[in-house]
Amino acid sequence: MLKHNLGYPRIGIQRELKKACEAYWSKKIDYNALFEVGKKIRDKNWKIQNKAGLDLIPCNDFSFYDHVLDMSLLLGVIPESYISIPVIHNNIDLYFSMARGFQKNGWDIKAMEMTKWFNTNYHYIVPEFDKNQKFSIFSKKIFYELEESKKILKSVKKIKPVLIGPVSYLFLGKEKEKSFHKMDLIENLVPIYIKIINEIKKKGVHWIQLDEPILVLDMSEKEKKVFKYAYKEISKFCYGINIMLTSYFDGMSENIDLLQDISVQGVHIDLVEDSNQLEKILSFFSGKSKMILSLGIIDGRNIWKNNYADSIRKIEKTIESIGENRIMIAPNCSLLHVPIDIEYENSIHMEIKNRMSFAKQKIYELNDLEKIIKGDKRILLSNSYLLEKSFFSSIFYDKKIKEKITKITNQDIQRENHFHIRQKKQKKKFHLPMFPTTTIGSFPQTREIRSLRNLFRKKKLSEEEYNEKIKSFIIDVIKKQEEIDLDVLVHGEFERTDMVEYFSEKLKGILSTENGWVQSYGSRCVKPPVIYGDVSRIDDMTVEWTCFAQSQTKKLMKGMLTGPVTILQWSFVRNDQPISHTAYQIAWAIREEVLSLEKSGIQIIQIDEPAIREGLPLKKKNWKSYFDWSIKAFRISSCGVKDETQIHTHMCYSEFNDIFQHIADLDADVITIESSRSKMELLKAFSDFYYPNEMGPGVYDIHSPRIPSVEEMFDLIKKASIKLPIENIWVNPDCGLKTRKWQEVLSSLYNMTKAAKMARLKLINSYK
Structure with missing residues (x-):
């Protein structure tokens, strides 16, 4: 029974990656210093997982911004507007421009669309596909990190590179034009995956993880057909390396038959989100004499200790059905979604803390489960006692x-x-006037505000002094909003x-x-x-x-x-x-x-x-x-x-x-x-459905530092007025302004109010 992990948090225990990226964006460090921070985080992550005794340890799960964007760069899926910027001279700046937009030296290019990663609070950058999309191996990141992991882990047998699978990658993207279906690109895409997998094989790697979370969805017939094609091709041309097909965030039993005629060496299922799928999965595996089943039994999206008794029942049922040699155990999904180490928490009541488990602790829970299977019942009894004790606590x-x-x-x-x-x-x-303006709530949280809050938390500032300072920030932001001439104001949320x-x-x-x-x-x-x-x-x-x-x-x-x-x-x-x-x-x-x-x-x-x-x-x-x-x-x-x-x-x-x-x-x-990044695509819904109440479809993308023009925002208001009654339309940014800088915010909001006033002049008369 092997133990492995699907992915590890990449931000660093003190958010080192965040600080390094923001320093790089503000030109306080160069890309060598940025890359050094990334390398230190990766090295530490590999050492932690190696020390915990994992048999397979992921690499390429690190990202400077987003793992889906990493795949786009790897596969050369880069919109022409970014490629054509002459002042971008390296891949990392190209990468960040795709994520954050580019507004400099006369260039003004929007950031790529961003949306939620399935049903999590993680956001990914949406790939954009052309009808004749060409794919290539554009970035070498995965190969560099593989070589790095060899030096840390000392054994290539332990390394498990991670990629988003080809079908899920296409599913996560969007067509830039309506004349084709993104899934039709599979024949162009699969050969590049085959090249990548075979390059990885040459490095001596035994396992590669292909994440296909699409398997837990209600797949269309087209998607199923594409899936079968992709993995038949990969099976045909990628022999000599073991492929772990990974699903997570729900059960995949409805789609298990898609694996009938393909040759992958392992399949990972999520038994945290759907434990009921195990029966059907085991029935399928009983007819596959060599395929390995990876059981996702540690909750990678919550921080509570594993219920060992429940996990052991699932493991033992699987052993009884297909044998111990065909089993792996792992968290149900990447540990990206949980904090890194509970030992850095010093103020949580011990009765609560004793029930909690962060990423590092979850890796060790796999060890405990292995020991219990081998006969150490003391660990099981201790775990059961802890969980039962808390059930009666006030x-x-x-x-x-x-x-x-x-x-x-x-x-x-x-x-x-x-x-x-x-x-x-x-x-x-x-x-209120027509097209009333407002913001979503928060205003920039500057270094001064964060420092103030930190002093108060450390009791270096009295409550009275702290409150007076917060009041001064509120007074200032109200004046700024009045000068901009917003209609409905907010207090800025500086205390939050x-x-x-x-x-x-x-x-x-x-x-x-x-x-x-x-x-x-x-x-x-x-x-x-x-x-x-x-x-x-x-x-x-x-x-x-x-x-x-x-x-x-x-x-x-x-x-x-x-x-x-x-x-x-x-x-x-x-x-x-x-x-x-x-x-x-x-x-x-x-x-x-x-x-x-x-x-x-x-x-x-x-x-x-x-x-x-x-x-x-x-x-x-x-x-x-x-x-x-x-x-x-x-x-x-x-x-x-x-x-x-x-x-x-x-x-x-x-x-x-x-x-x-x-x-x-x-x-x-x-x-x-939100609607600005997607250029008001959400308004398509109102072709079939009349929304009865008032609405403010965002006209200003706050997740990018670029400042939208008056004309740009007016055009979005105009689009909204075609689908919505003008008396029901509000004008506002997409989201709160907490993470932005004041210069960007003031200029953007000033343009926004001008756009609303332009709408009052031009649109109201046209709809009378």
């Missing part, structure tokens, strides 16, 4: 909170009147480290870590909170700051909250009760805050739900149950207010066209949503 359970959730009624999830009635009351009350972490520190049953960093995209790292127990609101969380901000302006001030589904999705969630129960607990806590804001005179309240799409199950058969509880959770949080109080929500960086009916069911008065 730290994790609160009977009153559980009972409150059982008493939620239909009245609690309905606004008093229909939207068209509410809209009339709100327009009469607010007197992160839109979820902030609330986790104020809710009972949730904790924040010190160093639990996880990559979200590029250099953007987040610290997901840990929902360890029953959740409740202790006191006001945002009221004081919002009311102070409102007192500084005559314009409308939005109250800013994070919604229950997003808090849930962007946290590590307790795994000992149905997720819907946890969602309702959080929702009720947010509801109490909403009502407190309303009572304090705040008339517009935004409840952000950027994660509602990413939480959607990958298989459509599971969508209904998800929407049943997620929509109910949002409505619990939002439906207690009066008609005149305007509820906003925000969503970003996911595909929404197929779920707009469900988004409408949220019944928010206004939804702001």
Whole structure:
């Protein structure tokens, strides 16, 4: 029984990669210094996994920005607009320009589209394909890193290069024109994969991992046909090296027959997300005498210790069916989605910490499982005792909170009147112009603000001094918004480290870590909170700051909250009760805050739900149950207010066209949503579906440093006005402005308000 890993976190325990990339972008270090940081992180990761006794250790799982973008560079899938920039002289600058856009020396090229990686909070750069797309081996990164890993691991037998498989790579991309289907490119793509695999084979490598998460989806007949073709070709021309076909994030039993006529040496399945698939998978493997089955039994997306008894049952059932020599064990997916090492956490209550396991600890859990299989029952007993003990602890359970959730009624999830009635009351009350402008909430978090927060956290600054400083930032940002002439203002969120972490520190049953960093995209790292127990609101969380901000302006001030589904999705969630129960607990806590804001005179309240799409199950058969509880959770949080109080929500960086009916069911008065990178592609949904409420389709991509022009944003507003009633359109950025620099923000927002004013002049008259 071999132990292996699918991928390891690449940011560094102190976010070394983030700091190095941002230093490189600001020209504080050169590319040699940047590459040296990357090498140190890779070397350390390999040493940790080698010391843990893994039999196969991944390489090429490291990335400076995004592993899908790495594949695009490897395969030469580079849009012509980037290739043609004469001032880019090396691959790393080309790479970063694709990810972040390029605006310099008269050149102005947008960043490539970015979207969610399946149903995770990780974002990837979407490959763009032409009808006659040519593929080639453009980047040598995978080969360089393979040679590096040899020096660290000393044995080529331990090295397992990782690539996104050809079918999933095409699936993740988009056609730049409508005249072809991206899957038709498979015949051009597969020969390049064959070349890459055979080059890797020449290095003496025994195993290569091809990630095909498409196998857990509802694959179309075309996709199935393409899959069979691709792997028959790879099987035919890539002999002498073992291919591990990897699926994750759900079960693949519905697609297991696709492996019937192909020759791969191993298949990895995710038994964390779908343990029920094991029976059917084992039935298939019983007819494949040599194929190895890799069991994904350690949760690579959550931070709780493995239930050894449950894992051992799965391992023993598999041994009984196909024999121990045909089994590997591993985490269910890459450990990219969890923090690196629990030992760097010093302030978590020991009763909670003893139940937690980060990436490094999860690698060692594989060792424990192997020892148990070999007869060491003490490890199993100790694990079982730990899990059972916590079941009765008051730290994790609160009977009153559980009972409150059982008493939620239909009245609690309905606004008093229909939207068209509410809209009339709100327009009469607010007197906003057509195409009202606003932002999503946060403004730049400068080094000064982060330093201030750090001093306060270390108790080098009194609470009074800290609060006065935050107030000065709020006053300043209000003046800036008034000068720009935005219609609905925000307070800037300077007191908040992160839109979820902030609330986790104020809710009972949730904790924040010190160093639990996880990559979200590029250099953007987040610290997901840990929902360890029953959740409740202790006191006001945002009221004081919002009311102070409102007192500084005559314009409308939005109250800013994070919604229950997003808090849930962007946290590590307790795994000992149905997720819907946890969602309702959080929702009720947010509801109490909403009502407190309303009572304090705040008339517009935004409840952000950027994660509602990413939480959607990958298989459509599971969508209904998800929407049943997620929509109910949002409505619990939002439906207690009066008609005149305007509820906003925000969503970003996911595909929404197929779920707009469900988004409408949220019944928010206004939804702001990402659309600028995709050039308003989301508006296609309104050809078939009439969205009844107000909407702000984003006109400004905040994930790129480039400054959009007035004309560019006006064109996007104009596109929106063709599909949406103009009286229902808001003008806003795609997302919060926390990660941007002030110069970019002010110039972009000034252009945005000018574009909105241009729309009032040019579009209103044309639609009368």
